[in-house]
Amino acid sequence: xxxxxxPWCGERDEVEFRYGGQANVAxxxxxxxxxxxxxxxxxxxRDNPKGAFAERWVHTAGCRRWFSVVxxxxxxxxxxxxxxxxxxxxxxxxxx
Amino acid sequence: xxxxxxxxxxxxxxxxxxxxxNPDPKPSYDVVIVGGGGHGLSTAYYxxxxxxxxxxxxxxxxxxxxxxxxxxxxxxxxNYLCEASAAIYEHALGLWEQWPQELDYDFLFSQRGVLxxxxxxxxxxxxxxxxxxNRLGGVDAEWLEPDQVKEFCPIVDVSPDVRHPxxxxxxxxxxxxxxxxxxxxxxxRQADAMGVDLIQGCEVTGFVRDGAGAVVxxxxxxxxxxxxxxxxxxxxxxxxxxxxxxxxxxxxxxxLQALVSELLEPVHPCVVMSNHVHVYVSQAHxxxxxxxxxxxxxxxxxxxxxxxLIEHQMAAALELFPIFAQAHVLRTWGGIVDVTPDASPIIxxxxxxxxxxxxxxxxxxxxATPASGRVYAHTIATGSPHPLAAPFxxxxxxxxxxxxxxxxxxxxx
Ligand SMILES: Cc1cc2nc3c(=O)[nH]c(=O)nc-3n(C[C@H](O)[C@H](O)[C@H](O)COP(=O)(O)OP(=O)(O)OC[C@H]3O[C@@H](n4cnc5c(N)ncnc54)[C@H](O)[C@@H]3O)c2cc1C
Ligand SMILES: [Zn+2]
Numbered sequence: 001x002x003x004x005x006x007p008w009c010g011e012r013d014e015v016e017f018r019y020g021g022q023a024n025v026a027x028x029x030x031x032x033x034x035x036x037x038x039x040x041x042x043x044x045x046r047d048n049p050k051g052a053f054a055e056r057w058v059h060t061a062g063c064r065r066w067f068s069v070v071x072x073x074x075x076x077x078x079x080x081x082x083x084x085x086x087x088x089x090x091x092x093x094x095x096x
Numbered sequence: 097x098x099x100x101x102x103x104x105x106x107x108x109x110x111x112x113x114x115x116x117x118n119p120d121p122k123p124s125y126d127v128v129i130v131g132g133g134g135h136g137l138s139t140a141y142y143x144x145x146x147x148x149x150x151x152x153x154x155x156x157x158x159x160x161x162x163x164x165x166x167x168x169x170x171x172x173x174x175n176y177l178c179e180a181s182a183a184i185y186e187h188a189l190g191l192w193e194q195w196p197q198e199l200d201y202d203f204l205f206s207q208r209g210v211l212x213x214x215x216x217x218x219x220x221x222x223x224x225x226x227x228x229x230n231r232l233g234g235v236d237a238e239w240l241e242p243d244q245v246k247e248f249c250p251i252v253d254v255s256p257d258v259r260h261p262x263x264x265x266x267x268x269x270x271x272x273x274x275x276x277x278x279x280x281x282x283x284x285r286q287a288d289a290m291g292v293d294l295i296q297g298c299e300v301t302g303f304v305r306d307g308a309g310a311v312v313x314x315x316x317x318x319x320x321x322x323x324x325x326x327x328x329x330x331x332x333x334x335x336x337x338x339x340x341x342x343x344x345x346x347x348x349x350x351x352l353q354a355l356v357s358e359l360l361e362p363v364h365p366c367v368v369m370s371n372h373v374h375v376y377v378s379q380a381h382x383x384x385x386x387x388x389x390x391x392x393x394x395x396x397x398x399x400x401x402x403x404x405l406i407e408h409q410m411a412a413a414l415e416l417f418p419i420f421a422q423a424h425v426l427r428t429w430g431g432i433v434d435v436t437p438d439a440s441p442i443i444x445x446x447x448x449x450x451x452x453x454x455x456x457x458x459x460x461x462x463x464a465t466p467a468s469g470r471v472y473a474h475t476i477a478t479g480s481p482h483p484l485a486a487p488f489x490x491x492x493x494x495x496x497x498x499x500x501x502x503x504x505x506x507x508x509x
Contacts, residue, residue, distance in 0.1 A: 014402060019393035036494050040493045044493045073349075073395050073396050073397050074398050076394075
């Protein structure tokens with residue numbers, strides 16, 4: 001079970017949160033211009049690193065706000081948390 | 097290395113060390129398979145047996161079949177909803193039925209029946225629809241009313257006054273379980289006997305490419321190995337390997353857990369699964385209850401999962417089987433499964449010449465082991481997808497022709 005630090009509510013048990021997958025995936029700026037392959041990439045392909053991963057969580061059972069963290073996908077340790085609702089945010093590099 | 101066990105051990109079942117050689121890697125092979133799990137071994141077996149390719153190596157970074165093959169709950173069934181999936185899993189089930197004889201090894205394949213319980217009206221509709229679809233597709237399937245569920249599996253609580261009453265179930269009588277380690281050993285022995293090199297403790301750390309970008313070999317912790325073709329069968333670690341080639345795949349790796357109880361009297365006659373309360377339970381040949389549930393929500397490679405999922409599945413199991421209230425958990429463990437957006441596997445060639453892909457079996461690939469290996473061997477040997485594998489190509493994410501078992505809701509193991 002993960003102990004996750006919500007930027008607004010502090011450290012809480014994993015069961016209070018929902019996972020939102022990779023952070024910083026922006027909606028296409030010009031959707032009409034995308035090829036099928038680019039749509040496939042946007043819809044279906046995400047990073048899947050073994051190591052530092054910038055990802056989003058939402059505090060569903062608390063303040064219900066989204067934020068980003070950098071988590072190591074092997075040790076599961078979270079090293080950086082960013083209060084954000086948008087797609088600007090933490091990158092794995094920023095945490096190193 | 098001696099090929100015979102010492103006398104004192106002669107009465108015991110053969111130890112796996114004597115079932116296959118442990119050769120050093122050769123400088124070059126016609127085909128290199130990355131990953132010595134069930135799928136990698138099955139692929140090598142069929143490459144040798146059906147395509148005459150015997151200059152083949154299976155490279156395994158750990159020990160043979162120590163990944164998900166050793167960690168799964170061994171449920172075998174073929175009652176999937178989508179035609180493409182029902183076809184490949186039914187092909188697998190047919191092969192399971194002939195494998196004990198063909199492989200000449202007893203891996204305790206037990207067709208004790210698989211029940212998928214329904215707890216809501218929606219579950220009932222989905223179940224009946226799947227039974228009808230299965231029967232139209234030639235897959236054995238029955239719908240059971242609650243009293244018939246009770247008759248088939250007397251320990252299930254079918255009373256109407258529990259939180260999630262059992263409203264019925266699908267039954268596939270030909271489904272069941274098998275002894276996973278023994279399946280791997282049986283395949284390893286046969287592949288080895290046909291000349292396949294099974295190389296343990298050999299991690300692939302990179303790829304060798306020619307001037308045109310084609311994969312022509314692998315870098316490993318035991319040196320460079322040239323290969324005519326390279327087939328990945330690395331389950332949860334496929335993304336890690338593909339990243340080395342700059343190949344981005346629609347895969348996410350998640351921890352998936354299982355657990356066993358202490359040994360109990362034989363009381364649990366079949367496999368029981370429930371998507372709604374989310375648990376699946378069977379009783380192993382020795383007597384342990386083998387239980388599993390869903391993946392952890394987050395990506396992970398740590399081979400351990402969250403305790404709250406275990407609590408959840410235990411609560412579900414107790415609701416269904418009050419008889420187990422006093423049972424103790426003996427051990428829990430985790431594997432890393434690779435999940436695709438449509439919950440179906442990816443099998444086929446890749447944009448990288450010489451590189452083939454078999455991954456994305458997620459939480460349910462053990463049951464597919466025979467078919468997965470067979471269609472993958474065909475695909476690698478001939479260079480074009482086996483008809484049963486054709487719907488599972490990587491290009492489906494671009495064309496939109498998804499095999500959406502997730503949407504079809506028959507997704508649990
Ligand atoms: C807890 C749990 C329960 C499950 N229950 C069921 C079930 O009831 N029914 C069912 O059908 N399926 C089930 N599954 C899913 C099933 O186990 C997998 O889909 C299936 O085992 C995947 O294929 P595989 O056997 O080849 O994978 P694995 O056995 O994981 O084989 C992949 C191998 O590749 C190796 N490898 C990885 N990277 C490298 C590298 N760089 N170099 C060399 N080798 C490498 C790994 O060490 C591993 O041995 C379950 C899985 C888990 C974890
Ligand atoms: Zn909060």
